[in-house]
Amino acid sequence: MPAAAPRSGDAIFASVEHVNAELFTLTYGAIVRQLLTDLEEVDEVNKQLDQMGYNIGIRLIDEFLAKANVSRCVDFKETAETIAKVGFKMFLGVTASVTNWDADGTCCSIVLEDNPLVDFVELPDTCQGLYYCNVLSGVIRGALEMVSMKTEITWTRDVLRGDDAYELQVKLLKLVPEEYPYKDDE
């Protein structure tokens, strides 16, 4: 039986439950503030945000695949497009764009024009090294790892540091083949 055609990001966004955007933004802000108070080191906070994002991502991928009804992506290019157009739209309500493909198609940039996590935020002088949206990089890394792609994600542009948009560089490190979970001789 042929699978249903993949639903566009807008259609899925309309069908999932919505939460108040300001509640979401302020809750995320409270999390970051509390991490800064607890850990005090900006690098530690960045790592912790990434780890939190990773934990979210490994679970989020299941929900995404269940709701979005996308067929298996043929190559990494299609994966990146799906993340940007369907994934971001479904979970954050914003559409991202994919640019800057390199020659072998393993490295690209996802550009976000607006970002609901950072409404009203301004980095004070004491937190200049903070990647405020680092949770997003963890989410993408976790989600892709669950579908057998090991990636490395870094922020190249950040509006809170003075650039004009948010840009994530997504680099595919390797495709991990699925492993048979049981040992034959047990």
Next chain:
Amino acid sequence: MATTACFIIVSRNDIPIYEAEVGSTVKREDAAHLHQFILHAAQDIVQDLAWTTSAMFLKAIDRFNDLVVSVYVTAGHTRFMLLHDSRNDDGIKSFFQEVHELYIKTLLNPLYLPGSRITSSHFDTKVRALARKYL
């Protein structure tokens, strides 16, 4: 028209969290100290008056020579105090309301601790622009 004006935001714990000389005259060192002294002296009056009325804008509450102190109290008892020599009540009221909006945006920043000094240069620029517009 040359006006002298000094604008201070004081938190509910009587700690100044922002100050700016927003008049269009040239700032003189002794005048700046005098302005701050007058504003601090007016604190007691503000505290009594704030509880008597439910309005946010308390107009001119104190006078020193020809300088007048006007105060605007927010719901969280943060006081915006303006020391000036002009008589432009409506302009001052609009100025206070716009600064209140900016202050709310600053409060919404999760990385800002309420009651601490406002160090954002963005806030500073905006306040000075509003002062030029309304005062």
